[in-house]
Amino acid sequence: MSFKRFLSTASLVCTALFASANGFAIDYVQNALARENISLNGQWNRIIDPYENGYYNHRYQPHTTEGYFKNAKMKTPSDLIEYNFATAEKIRVPGDWNTQEEQLFLYEGTVWYQKDFALTKQADKRYIVHFGAVNYQAMVYINGVKVGSHEGGFTSFQFDITDYVKRGENSIVVKADNRRERNQIPTVNTDWWNYGGITRSVAILELPATYVEDYTVQLSGSDATAIVAKVALAGSNVKQGGSVKVSIPELNIQEVITLNKKGEGQITAKANPQLWTPEAPKLYDVTIAFNGELIRDRIGFRTIAVDGEDILLNGKSVFLRGISIHEESPLHDGRAWNEDDARTLLRWAKELGCNFVRLAHYPHNETMVKMADEMGLLVWSEIPVYWTVMFEDKAVYAKAEKQLTEMITHDKNRASIILWSMANETPSHKARLTFITKLAKKARSLDDTRLITAAMDTQGNTANGKIIDDPLVAAMDVIGVNSYCGWYGGTPESCGNILWESKYNKPVIVSEFGAGALQGLHGDKDERWTEEYQASVYEHNIAMLEKMTALRGVTPWILKDFRSPRRPLPDIQDFWNRKGLLSEQGIRKKAWYLLNAYYSKKEESSN
Structure with a gap:
């Protein structure tokens, strides 16, 4: 059946x-930036605080009266105040700190942000401060009083500040901390840059009572x-x-x-x-x-549905011609956040022949998914349950569920999103199975109108190739498969002969395959890092794809080169993951044209 x-x-x-089982109350103003608002984008004052002296005293106890959040000013010449936001360096918001200042390129820790703003406060209004994202932990203070904190670097959040603002001049201070910790989502080890700071727009919403x-x-x-x-x-x-x-x-x-x-x-x-x-x-x-x-x-x-091994869009079988995308700007260094960034990235995807994008490995900004709605690109949206999070820890699960809830809450009205992804490349064991299955159940309770997936690299081996046998698939509507034949194992030529089997009657998306290449480096097709090697990997993996009977979509890794501290090889990587079909400047590599030709054939065959 x-x-x-x-x-x-x-x-x-x-x-x-709604209040989730873990106690995180969800209070979120939908479509926030479409409301009356005062933008706080622009130049902020910043203080780098690697020892967190602005938060803790010398006994490592939180300050109550002397922290940087007070934004104190000298009143007499004898006052001892060892910081001054007014004379501090400036930093742009939205924007990560890593690419704005050379000294902060690899910095992980606390940076304090401060901005003055004027408000014509009205008694019959409520005021909500909205942050598109702060990576990773944020503490927010209005006029020296803490109004809230948020954990998670890729989802927006808000605080009601009505009781803390006054008519006239006000001050907002944000403690942003991007330190990686083992019990976070994501955990300490990732393959993307840990951009710190206020990375998306900030605004104060002015709403009726x-x-x-x-x-x-x-x-x-x-x-x-x-x-x-x-x-x-x-x-x-x-x-x-x-x-x-x-x-x-x-x-x-x-x-x-x-x-x-x-x-x-x-x-x-x-x-x-x-x-x-x-x-x-x-x-x-x-x-x-x-x-x-x-x-x-x-x-x-x-409508979106699954029927056996088919994905049905509006009742008709669809093949998802996709590409994976990181939230890095194609136009400037650092995080993407604005309409020009989104339009350029998605235009490149459409030029490649895509009708689908995987927004990896975390929820992307609101502009990106709204632009996907407008430009006609189906979307896979994911939370950063990535590699080896602490699956046995209930507190870590609560963080994952909170991020999942925030993602679905924020983006539920976007037609382009058809897949909520629970995880990427997680090891197969009992605790992980329980953790992600519970997330899938939670996702369905929040939104039973989309499909559930996860990207898995846990396939078994057979005499002729690979078998999809991960028990996690039972909790999924669509199977995501990451497979790097020709790059992390085997030769490119060996990939075309691989045959895939599945224990499950469900559609398959090959959510990652690919190889690294430095744009402009040419040589023999057997020479690593050349465009020819990358093209050979694509050629033979496409031959493999053609033999996968349950295949209903592909999102190769990745649209463009992106920064990663895991990739230090001098003169080749230089802290860039080079698996992009485009260089960081947007220049096409040979493999681009192979995938484009494959997608053109798939599109013709579906018409």
């Missing part, structure tokens, strides 16, 4: 009132001619109820949602939307009106 589930655009869960905190707009799971809209309020007078107006003018939807005493409500409206596809990425203007606030979004509607 085939396994078939039709899934639609976004979660049915209103997360504003009671406001729409969360909303979900999606196709009905049981009826593709109906759209379900759910909303949840937050703020001062949630219990008073009221109504919210939801409009999708192009579909002639003008609906009023009557709210209960919890501030929640939903409606179902009949509609016949044009379904979103990579070829025609139709988005509808959606507005949500309440209490004087008008929230605007652009949302697409589509």
